[in-house]
Amino acid sequence: MDRIADIWGTRTPHAIDTPWPVRIDTHLDPALGAGDVDRWVQAGCVLCSNGCAVDIAVKDGEMVGVRGRGVDLVNHGRLGPKGLYGSWNWSRSGDRLTRPLVREGGQLVETDWDTAMGRVVENSQRLLEEKGPLSHGFYTTGQLFLEEYYALAVLGKAGVGTPHMDGNTRLCTATAGAALKETFGSDGQPGSYADIESAQAIFLYGHNMAETQTVLWMRVLDRLHGPDRPAIVCMDPRLTPVAREADVHLAVRPGTNQAAMNALIREVIHRGWVDEEYVAAHTIMFDELAQIVEPYTPQHAGEICDVDPADLERAAEVFGTTDRVLSTVLQGFYQSNQATAASCQVNNLHLLRGMLGRPGAGILQMNGQPTAQNTRETGADGDMSGFRNWGNPAHIEQLAELWNVEPEVIPHWAPPTHASQLFRYVEEGSIEFFWISGTNPVVSMPDSGRIRRALAGEQTFVVVQDVFLTETARLADVVLPAAGWGEKTGTMTNVNRTVHLCDKAVEPPGEAKPDLDIFLDYARRMGFTDRDGAPLLTWTSPEEVFEAWKECTRGRPCDYTGLSYDRLRGGSGIPWPVNDEHPDGTQRLYEDGVFPTETDYAETYGQDLLTGASVSEQEHRAMNPAGRAMLKGAPYVPAHEEPDDEYPLRLTTGRTVYHFHTRTKTARAEQLRKAAPEAWVELSVADAGDLGIAEGDLVRVESRRGAIEVPARIGQGRTGVVFVPFHFGYWDEDRSGPDGRARAANELTLTSWDPVSRQPQVKNASVRVTRVSAGTGPSPAPTTTASAPAPGIEVPATVGGPEAGVDEQVDAHEPPTLGGE
Amino acid sequence: MQLATYLGLLSRSEETLGAAFDTIGQGHSRDAGIYFICRLLSGQCAEHVADLAPVCDRYGPGGDPERLHVPGVPEARDGELGLLRDLQELHTLATFVGSTWLVVSQTAQGLRDDELLALAKRCSAQTTGQVTWAQSQLKSIAPQALIIGSAPQASVTG
Ligand code: SF4
Numbered sequence: 001m002d003r004i005a006d007i008w009g010t011r012t013p014h015a016i017d018t019p020w021p022v023r024i025d026t027h028l029d030p031a032l033g034a035g036d037v038d039r040w041v042q043a044g045c046v047l048c049s050n051g052c053a054v055d056i057a058v059k060d061g062e063m064v065g066v067r068g069r070g071v072d073l074v075n076h077g078r079l080g081p082k083g084l085y086g087s088w089n090w091s092r093s094g095d096r097l098t099r100p101l102v103r104e105g106g107q108l109v110e111t112d113w114d115t116a117m118g119r120v121v122e123n124s125q126r127l128l129e130e131k132g133p134l135s136h137g138f139y140t141t142g143q144l145f146l147e148e149y150y151a152l153a154v155l156g157k158a159g160v161g162t163p164h165m166d167g168n169t170r171l172c173t174a175t176a177g178a179a180l181k182e183t184f185g186s187d188g189q190p191g192s193y194a195d196i197e198s199a200q201a202i203f204l205y206g207h208n209m210a211e212t213q214t215v216l217w218m219r220v221l222d223r224l225h226g227p228d229r230p231a232i233v234c235m236d237p238r239l240t241p242v243a244r245e246a247d248v249h250l251a252v253r254p255g256t257n258q259a260a261m262n263a264l265i266r267e268v269i270h271r272g273w274v275d276e277e278y279v280a281a282h283t284i285m286f287d288e289l290a291q292i293v294e295p296y297t298p299q300h301a302g303e304i305c306d307v308d309p310a311d312l313e314r315a316a317e318v319f320g321t322t323d324r325v326l327s328t329v330l331q332g333f334y335q336s337n338q339a340t341a342a343s344c345q346v347n348n349l350h351l352l353r354g355m356l357g358r359p360g361a362g363i364l365q366m367n368g369q370p371t372a373q374n375t376r377e378t379g380a381d382g383d384m385s386g387f388r389n390w391g392n393p394a395h396i397e398q399l400a401e402l403w404n405v406e407p408e409v410i411p412h413w414a415p416p417t418h419a420s421q422l423f424r425y426v427e428e429g430s431i432e433f434f435w436i437s438g439t440n441p442v443v444s445m446p447d448s449g450r451i452r453r454a455l456a457g458e459q460t461f462v463v464v465q466d467v468f469l470t471e472t473a474r475l476a477d478v479v480l481p482a483a484g485w486g487e488k489t490g491t492m493t494n495v496n497r498t499v500h501l502c503d504k505a506v507e508p509p510g511e512a513k514p515d516l517d518i519f520l521d522y523a524r525r526m527g528f529t530d531r532d533g534a535p536l537l538t539w540t541s542p543e544e545v546f547e548a549w550k551e552c553t554r555g556r557p558c559d560y561t562g563l564s565y566d567r568l569r570g571g572s573g574i575p576w577p578v579n580d581e582h583p584d585g586t587q588r589l590y591e592d593g594v595f596p597t598e599t600d601y602a603e604t605y606g607q608d609l610l611t612g613a614s615v616s617e618q619e620h621r622a623m624n625p626a627g628r629a630m631l632k633g634a635p636y637v638p639a640h641e642e643p644d645d646e647y648p649l650r651l652t653t654g655r656t657v658y659h660f661h662t663r664t665k666t667a668r669a670e671q672l673r674k675a676a677p678e679a680w681v682e683l684s685v686a687d688a689g690d691l692g693i694a695e696g697d698l699v700r701v702e703s704r705r706g707a708i709e710v711p712a713r714i715g716q717g718r719t720g721v722v723f724v725p726f727h728f729g730y731w732d733e734d735r736s737g738p739d740g741r742a743r744a745a746n747e748l749t750l751t752s753w754d755p756v757s758r759q760p761q762v763k764n765a766s767v768r769v770t771r772v773s774a775g776t777g778p779s780p781a782p783t784t785t786a787s788a789p790a791p792g793i794e795v796p797a798t799v800g801g802p803e804a805g806v807d808e809q810v811d812a813h814e815p816p817t818l819g820g821e
Numbered sequence: 822m823q824l825a826t827y828l829g830l831l832s833r834s835e836e837t838l839g840a841a842f843d844t845i846g847q848g849h850s851r852d853a854g855i856y857f858i859c860r861l862l863s864g865q866c867a868e869h870v871a872d873l874a875p876v877c878d879r880y881g882p883g884g885d886p887e888r889l890h891v892p893g894v895p896e897a898r899d900g901e902l903g904l905l906r907d908l909q910e911l912h913t914l915a916t917f918v919g920s921t922w923l924v925v926s927q928t929a930q931g932l933r934d935d936e937l938l939a940l941a942k943r944c945s946a947q948t949t950g951q952v953t954w955a956q957s958q959l960k961s962i963a964p965q966a967l968i969i970g971s972a973p974q975a976s977v978t979g
Contacts, residue, residue: 134969414961424852430901430969611858613953614960637864640857751853758854 001808003027003081004675004800007657007784008210008218010808013225017198017359019815020219024077026807027084028057028065040067042569044492044500046143046485047082047660049173049367050213051494053573054079056088056486056505063088063486063506070809071816072572074193074498077809080214081672082660084806088486090467090668091506097469097481098510108469108479113511113521116478120435121525123461127433128160133411137164137422137431140380141438142172142369143661145490145502147545148515149371149380150552151537152437155519157379158403159528159536163411164431165382167375168439170419171760172368175334177376177383178757179343179365181604182632183351184590185597185625186387187376188557190350191326191362192496192575192587194818196220198360199326201231201318205346206257206332207366210241211657211785213495217242231322233315235260236332237652238723239716240786248315251718252305254652255337255639255764261345262636263301264316266293268352273320278354282593284623285631289348292633304636306718319349324360331368331654335763340756341609341634348631357591366495369661373493377558378549382416386556387603390415391617394600402552404530415614418758420751423451429459436464437515438482442471442736443662443729446749446760447705452737465518468664471729474736482515483508484665490516490542491568497575497586499560501568516542554579557589557596557603572816584819597625609634612755639764640752647703647766649687649722653745654763657785659727667732671804678780679708679728679743682715683769685790687722695793696775703767706747708738711779714790722767723787724748824928825883831921832873834891838914838951839866841894845907848897852904855958859911862951866918869944876937891917901966905959912955919948 003009003025012021028034040055045066053072057065066087070077100116101108127135138156140149149167156165177187184190196202196219210217223230224245234246235257243249252260268274269290279286298316302309319325327350333342347363355361367373379385388395390412400407417425423445425431434455445451455462455475464476467484487508493499508514513521520537528536539545543565553560553576562578562585574585596602605620607613609632623630643650658676659666666672681701683693693699699712701722708724717723724745730737738747749762778795781787789795846859894910897903926941 131969134965413964414957417961420853425965427851428901430965608950608953610861611950611954611957612854613950613957637861752857753854755854755858 001806002800002804003084003806004671004798004804005784007081007214008221009078009806010810011225012222012810014222015226016200016223016228019817020076020197020222021810022070022076022812022815024068024070024809024812025079025084026065026067027805030803030805032059032064037064041503041505042069043486043502043505044370044494044573045079045083045087046370046492047086047665048213049370049372049495050074050215051370051492051498051500051573052079052083052215053500054083054087058505061506063091070812073816073818074494074573075215076815077812078215078218081658082666085669085671085804086660086666090665091484091486093668095468096509096512097467097479098512100481100511101479103477116480117521117525119478120463120522124433124526131432133161134164135431136160136162136433137417137425137435139419139422139434139436139439139441140167140375142167142169142372142375143438144371144515145492145542146371146374146378146549147490147542148519149374149378150385150545150549151516151519151539153379153385154403155523155528155537157410158405159523159526161409161411163382163414164417164422164425165380166417166419166422167381168419168441168444169369169372169375169381170758171444171762172331172334173372173376174381174759175339175343175754175757176329176365176367178340179347182340182344182606182609182630182756183347184595184629186557186603188387188589189364189495189497190356190589191364193219194587195326195360195362196223198324199230200324200360201233201322203233203319203325203327204242205235205327205329206334206336207328207330208236208238208240208242208654208786209328212330212655213366214657231318233318237718237721238786248311248318250307250311250315252307254650254721256305256636257333257336257342258338258345258634259296259301259304259636260307260312261342262293262296263298263312264319265289265345265348265352266296267298267313267316268320268349269293271316271320274352275354278593279352283351283629283631284625289631289633292635319353325355326360326362326364328364328366330366331763334759335761337639337761337764338634338637339754339759339761344609344632348633351629351631357588357593362588364495370494371492373495377493382418384412386552387558388556389603389605391605391614392600403536404532405536406531418753419445420753420758420760423454426460427454432460434460434462436462436472438466440470440472440662440664440729442475443744443746444726446746446762447751448744448746449706450751465515468731470662470664471731471736480518481510481512482518483512488514488516491546493576498573499563499568499576500573501565516545587818594627595629597629598627606630607756609756610637640761641750641764641766643766647768649767649769650720651703651722651724651748651765651767652763653724653726653749655727656725656782656787658782661727662729663727664731671800675798675800676780676782679710679725680713680779680781680787681710681769682713682717682723682781682787684717684719684721685714686719687769688712688714691769691771693771695789695795696778698772698775700770700772701748701767703748703765705750706742708742708744708747709772710743711775713779713781713787714793715787716790722769726762823883824925825877825880826886827883827921827925827928828873828877828880829883829885830889831918831925832870832877834918834921835866835869835873837891837893838918839863839870841911841914842866844894845897845911848907849904855904858954862954865947865951872940872944876940901962902970905962905966908955908958912952912959915948915951915955919945919952922948
């Protein structure tokens with residue numbers, strides 16, 4: 001089967017409360033057959049947060065394909081297009097970084113590890129001596145392994161002692177973490193993918209699941225095609241594949257999610273759908289919430305959001321009258337106005353209806369990147385390791401004990417520095433040593449021009465550690481070649497807490513090294529010590545780090561103590577907590593309605609949803625949450641940039657099914673690259689008509705920050721809204737920036753972030769669009785996805801052809817169950 | 822009765838605070854977190870002024886003794902240190918507005934003016950939020966500003 005053309009593959013429909021059948025998907029190098037494979041090596045896919053389990057096919061020391069693991073709870077054998085084609089092709093690409101690079105006379109030149117690390121350490125030591133730890137910043141990714149993040153977190157917090165550490169997970173998952181913390185007291189995904197099997201209705205909030213987590217969407221589709229179809233409610237301004245399946249599609253005006261959410265909550269309260277017993281026993285702050293949402297009648301919210309009030313009423317009715325609802329939330333909320341506030345309202349809806357911790361009644365606050373969850377757990381996103389509270393001295397004391405350092409070494413006077421602030425400090429020259437690992441902020445951060453200038457400036461020594469020479473690496477002072485997926489061992493945790501082991505399948509090319517080895521090498525060369533003068537980081541293998549990590553999680557919500565590499569080999573991934581109480585892992589959290597909000601245990605004392613101001617320990621204690629969840633509310637406030645005469649259209653940015661992040665891997669797979677070869681901009685039929693733009697015309701999209709010129713797709717989105725995919729930068733044209741031919745969506749976006757999660761708002765900007773010239777054919781946007789052309793516009797269908805062949809083995813064996821029972 | 826005078830003082834202090842949020846927010850527009858929140862909080866001040874207007878009308882004109890008024894912030898200061906100092910201004914001003922609401926609210930209780938009392942409760946909660954916000958910002962940026970300080974010659978503009 002061509003899984004470029006048929007993204008979700010063969011349907012395996014089934015009824016409610018019956019297991020999701022197995023379907024094993026395999027794709028190998030088209031030149032090879034199954035018999036050619038030397039061996040299969042167990043891993044998890046790292047091209048989105050879904051966390052599908054795969055076996056990597058190895059032949060002659062090279063990765064040559066993948067096969068889904070039918071025994072795994074997450075994917076029951078299935079893989080999506082990115083996983084199938086994009087997982088392994090990149091590893092053989094001729095432009096891998098194989099030696100360290102250092103900047104000499106303005107040019108990056110090859111060198112050896114000693115020279116490169118010598119420069120890193122010399123700058124680091126000098127600055128620590130002259131200016132102290134606050135001169136150092138670390139910016140990592142959502143694509144390394146747990147062990148690598150934990151090593152980075154320890155060296156940053158207890159070695160260097162800087163609060164300036166974040167991951168690009170700030171861009172994809174920070175709001176998921178923040179919303180869970182604000183409502184439930186700690187991070188931790190309440191629900192499970194298995195809730196799809198039991199749900200009677202599924203609400204997708206700003207979540208184009210069909211494109212972002214294709215395998216999860218297959219799971220939903222198999223219910224939709226089954227005998228008792230769950231109702232689908234979709235809140236998304238675009239006509240996504242999810243919206244096409246929806247019973248209610250709330251195509252809200254971008255930036256107005258909070259108004260719509262307040263209206264839904266108000267309806268649930270006013271129409272008597274609140275589970276009063278549950279609310280009384282398991283929540284606090286109901287009266288405040290009811291007061292905040294009171295003005296948001298369906299009519300009022302309908303005006304703000306530009307949707308039919310009757311649709312808001314229908315959506316509320318589905319929620320209010322269904323016993324088992326599963327909600328999922330993603331970037332349409334997380335990267336938009338009032339991200340955390342709106343995401344908390346999803347939690348609130350479930351609490352108001354007592355729909356948590358039982359089959360089919362759950363919440364999935366999604367993540368974007370594959371190992372985003374691990375940055376949150378380990379603290380590589382700046383948080384305190386093991387979901388500890390930076391404001392709680394006892395928690396800092398626990399970490400100090402664990403790492404055998406003085407508590408004062410661990411910076412905990414304020415929340416950790418978030419990504420946008422890191423770049424602000426770099427721009428100001430306040431951070432002079434900046435280490436970027438495994439990510440490409442020049443393309444992914446808002447206002448690319450500003451990020452490029454900050455990194456290219458002389459004021460800061462920039463280290464970039466990556467698999468390829470990205471746009472960002474091109475601006476570095478030192479580039480360190482890293483091993484990629486399949487070339488190293490480590491664990492990863494997906495959206496629903498499932499931990500997978502990824503074993504090393506092949507050797508990295510040239511002198512490239514696992515990120516863990518690079519971090520440990522830095523720590524060793526720096527001579528970081530504990531309070532007894534012994535080396536701080538003594539680990540030599542990922543498994544040793546994992547064992548240490550288990551200790552860090554003991555007694556915390558993300559308890560890994562019952563896991564080991566051995567347990568993770570062979571069978572399914574296992575969802576945490578895994579400990580004496582839950583030896584086989586945990587399907588759902590909060591079955592008993594007891595939440596980690598107790599003041600001494602909570603991961604946070606909380607924040608004001610409007611301003612992000614921190615709640616103090618005393619204030620938290622006074623609220624006495626004592627295991628009850630918090631129904632935090634906020635009024636709607638308009639987005640930071642609203643359209644005006646000069647820039648009359650709303651820009652929203654996003655993804656396509658065929659690419660991941662800045663395409664460093666996916667564009668190196670022919671099948672994916674051909675499916676979505678170039679950037680485009682989507683315009684509504686009405687806007688295109690007004691502007692005299694036809695399909696394929698080259699158009700200029702301009703904001704107050706910058707401009708891009710890309711071909712137009714006349715699509716099916718709302719009038720007044722312009723969509724640009726964020727994947728496309730410049731590396732494949734051998735440049736780090738526009739050079740007069742700009743196409744990166746983030747040239748247009750605005751530096752602004754949610755005050756609570758500090759997630760950048762890359763879905764809110766105002767632009768104007770003008771026609772530049774006629775095109776030579778239709779735009780390169782895929783036809784199989786939300787970027788499908790408007791009816792009547794003829795564009796050749798997106799297909800993969802013979803190179804994209806995938807074998808699907810339906811019902812290969814019985815579906816797996818948690819604990820195997 | 823002097824409540825009218827204090828209502829006048831309150832209204833004018835809210836205006837002063839709102840203007841300070843605007844001035845300081847715009848002065849530090851490269852710091853997006855400061856800029857956008859200042860804009861939001863300035864909007865809250867403007868709402869408070871609008872909501873106070875009918876109450877002021879109800880109590881009639883009061884005295885307007887200059888000596889009671891609190892001075893505003895004519896312009897934002899430069900750099901990280903300047904930002905720190907400006908946040909202190911906002912903290913001080915918002916605290917003053919908060920205590921003025923307290924005075925008004927106590928008096929409203931004495932007068933059994935439920936309408937004013939409700940207004941004071943709602944607005945002073947927001948003012949408390951403003952104080953807490955300024956405090957949170959101060960806590961976050963103080964170490965960086967004082968230990969490292971900004972290096973203006975290296976800063977990027979435009
Ligand atoms: S859904 Fe995500 S994790 Fe699964 S195969 Fe696709 S990209 Fe990989």
